[in-house]
Amino acid sequence: MLKKANSDLVRRQNRGLFLETLRQHGPLARITLGHRTGLSPASITSISAQLIDEGLVYSIGEDDAVSAETKRGRPQTRLALNPKATNVLAVSISVDSIELAFADFSGATHAPVKLRMDTYEIPKEEFGPRVANEIKANARKLGIELSSITRIGIAVQGVADTITGEIPWSPAFRARDIPVVKPLERILGIPCSIGNNANMIAEALIAADRKKYGGNTAVVFLGHGVGLGLILNGAVYDGANGRAAEFGHMNHLPDGPLCRCGRHGCLEAFSADYGIMRMATNGQGNDFDVHAAVRDEEMRELELAAESGDTVAIDAFNRAGEVLGFGIARLIALINPQRVVLAGPGTRAYDLMKDSIWEALRRGLVHDLRKYVEFEVVPYGKDMITTGTLVETLRHLDRDVFATGQKGTVLEFSGRKIA
């Protein structure tokens, strides 16, 4: 069903477009903004005056690069997102540590702070307050006023319920249904949202190359578990209950090996690090502790063994690839994405799995579908998750908070007026 439209909507949408354009392309002259957005010079003048007045945008003077080209005419004055307008924070939760990355409105980040925290054993009602304390302490340390932070984005490996703001299940916690958003909002008074790692990587990819990834893309995350970020019609898909796709717990074989989730035959039980390690050390035997985290060094050793010809190791990676291939085939049959991206630390072993992935795709997928899908492995940088979380958080500000010109109330909320 369509929604009512009025001139308010028009301004909001054009302000959002203005901010998003600046965010994507960096500082731009008004004339260029006009070309990029399709808005008339008059409208650009009007909107920019408003945004400057509100302190969201500021004029950074002439563009030296352009004026150097001995051009005639009135020189351009470029506009930029005002870094001082507000701050945001990305929190990334992983096994036994959390990471905090503060950023200003222009997207410039302070060096992320990695903090050890015994997530696995922490009582679930203590987690939120602990994180809140760390945020307070680290903000103070960096000289960032808490009141200047307008929004916090949280990323977690595992299932994130974007609606309740809880973590129903994650390998980082022994407990279930850990409340995160509510305690943080209560203690800090700052709006928070939560999402899973794979979705955040998907956000980072869209931001990096909208043309390539912004249509229909499936981002498969390989690591301690197997995750999936789905980009459908240009936006990250969250599912009905706000829970992102649980690709890792999609069943592969009705009676396969035990999975962390307690059932048998999930994709993860073959293709996550612990699945591979189990296969390499004692087949599908049940005397393997699936809950113990596999250390990175152990995986590297296993990879080395496979690379130097150890057939047991090779078989384990092959099996992981095969199951992953069938999983991707099923995914493609259902979603028909344009592009499938493999990401995460598990892609280090891509060469060891490549052949079996493709063989499974051949067996498990109609040719008609296979031929349209593009595959890609992206080198894994840990900052992708942080970047994606920040991108998502800032876009929310652009579109839904600052697009609505609240005549200064936003900046009052953030505690100061910027000249």
Next chain:
Amino acid sequence: MLKKANSDLVRRQNRGLFLETLRQHGPLARITLGHRTGLSPASITSISAQLIDEGLVYSIGEDDAVSAETKRGRPQTRLALNPKATNVLAVSISVDSIELAFADFSGATHAPVKLRMDTYEIPKEEFGPRVANEIKANARKLGIELSSITRIGIAVQGVADTITGEIPWSPAFRARDIPVVKPLERILGIPCSIGNNANMIAEALIAADRKKYGGNTAVVFLGHGVGLGLILNGAVYDGANGRAAEFGHMNHLPDGPLCRCGRHGCLEAFSADYGIMRMATNGQGNDFDVHAAVRDEEMRELELAAESGDTVAIDAFNRAGEVLGFGIARLIALINPQRVVLAGPGTRAYDLMKDSIWEALRRGLVHDLRKYVEFEVVPYGKDMITTGTLVETLRHLDRDVFATGQKGTVLEFSGRKIA
């Protein structure tokens, strides 16, 4: 990325909202339209004057039911979609027959015309022209001028490429990549679109109950094949290449029985009518012709046999249910829909498959996900596909054609001016 907005967009969106509201609720007084849409009485007056002027809407006078209630005050005059504004056509393609359903702008349909056509053997370049001829002949027979038809929607069992307008593969045709949209548009000069059956059923469900189905729903179609219509974030999802989900060809067992598509172990090869029939007649033997259409009477016989205790028949349905259950489990793990709907003639045997479906769901799906999904079997009416196709076609007119007030050009195109 957001899009530029201007007052044009406002009017277009509100006109669309106006038309959609009338389409959903039937004739309404201006005051009620105001309440339903949220628009002010003044705007309603303005928009309705315009739409009446263009012949899209007309005043049907007082509401007897309301005026009968001895109410004081100026009586309401109700507005309705003008049936004479234009006509549309839904074409449904199935094995060895096509069906034509003409409807006017208000959505009132003529009795659908079912035509025998040897689709399976027809040379692929002849199909479009043959359908065009049938459309011409039947329009004439019903006294509908071809020039009064603004849009044709086509539904087909199998894969429909909404972008190229071709049928890459369908059980109705021996040939592949059958061009449909282009020849029809060329010969008839009327815009056409194509989609698959399951998506059209999904459209019909959304129209029937937006609240229930309009969020995230998966519609599983059981019949000669197994199809899927996905409703994501309120809209039917088409996939990257415009090809809807090929749920039927999602692999279940890497080395399962032969499927119509030529590969082994597809869901369809277990759970479509031919899969069940094969299982009941000669196990998974390969001397079964998967391409031969299973007649409805044969399936009924098999169902009767199972109901009266024939263990071979019972096992076949159980197996079909089990595989379907695992397929649905995988679907839920990926998409996390609110609701899963089973539809199509195959649901007649639901009671025979029920237990095994649920057992498979239990084995193949994390409890956390299962508990949030609602299941439903809708009784199958053949007109669902036609209804859905018409709904989709008319919505396109409401939103994308008539919402843009083209100052009479649309009606000129349709060949006449309506008073």
Next chain:
DNA sequence: TGATTTATTTTAGCGTCCAAAAAAATGTTG
């Protein structure tokens, strides 16, 4: 018949956009 009630239309005003004109700020040129 006049008061009351309810639906619809008209009026006046506001916000947004845009085209065109004006102004600003620089380079070019004779």
Next chain:
DNA sequence: CAACATTTTTTTGGACGCTAAAATAAATCA
């Protein structure tokens, strides 16, 4: 170096859409 050219930005004037409020229309009630 003053007049002209060029490019960017702002201002102006008008159009369109929406809304609140006033006016009008059309009925019932008493």
